[in-house]
Amino acid sequence: MTSGPRRLQPRKQPKQVRAELTRQRILTAAAEVFADYGYAAGTTNRIAERAGISIGSLYQYYPNKDAVLAELTAAHLDAGLALVRSHQDGELPESLEDILRLFVRAAISDHRGHPQLHRVLFEQAPRTPQIFEIMYEYEAASVDFIKGLLERHPEVKVEDKQTAARLVVTSAGLLVHQLVAEPNPIDVDRFENELVAMLTRYLTGGGS
Template sequence: MTSGQRRFQPRKQPKQVRAELTRRRILSAAADVFADYGYAAGTTNRIAERARISIGSLYQYYPNKDAILVELTAAHLDAGLALVQKRRDGELPESLEDTLRLFVRGAISNHRGHPQLLRVLCEQAPRTAQLMELMHAYEASSIAFTRELLDRHPEVRVEDKQTAARLVVTSVELLVHQLAADPDPIDVDRFENELVAMLTRYLTAAGP
């Protein structure tokens, strides 16, 4: 591992319960600080103060705020992967529209906690090899599952279901990310209804 790669890695992997709790306090504090102050002003001093630990203790776990931001972004992607797997393992509605609504609602829920933090994660997090791998895994898993759903539903009229699956996944991700992080809030119910209607019409419209 190069020195450049190490700057984005945690320094300490907790092995005891107390150390793990401290790590979680740092991440929770960092999420609040980045949400409140943004990336530039979200300093390690502010993070340590919010976590109620010394700056020296923080540096035992993370070499800088970039490493903390990378771990927060990875956790966000892991949550998305877990949501896809949960849907895969669970019962799904019979209708295409209700299935799309389930996924849109899940994506919105996964992005509503800290809209300003989401903006920092999307725009400022370093694109490390670890994050790129997680992003590709999340995208591939989402597209594969969506393709399975499109193959299963007789209502779907698009001919190229693989491309359609990619368009659905990308549309939901980009629109939810954009609007969840937008400083001008949008009515969540209206957004959900419009996005579900748009995707349903696209997938069920007869070809030329």
């Protein structure tokens, strides 16, 4: 889509199998190290050590630390998007409310799986332009997906499907943010209920 420079261009294109293995090991190790130490203390040397490779090898596949983080972020968003889309092929619930609940729950479970890493990726790490681009790309994909759903569903009365889809997507992220940010145990179920109720009433409400 974007015509910018190739994203995440590694210094060396893998030609042998072990190269691909090393790449994967780096990513896995980076996920663990970032989760354990946070962004700042998640040094490249530590990542290499955890991956069982030398620091030099890491820099053969990623030009710098942020490139590792960027690919990690992309991989995570990829998984999240796949989770959401997985419902498409199977049968979706009838009522709009249930569909929305499904979507909201997907966001929650995505976060629950890797809370520490999530915190690093979306809270601690500095937002480089590259990261922004990646996040925007995936958000746009999510919005498109939801927009498609809204257009097909008869209960939806809102006219501006585009803005509505954007609201839905961002609101789901909102819930996740609550989970991350709240210091005291929040009642997730209640919040989820109210959020779904809010979205449903908004979408099924008529007029402009």
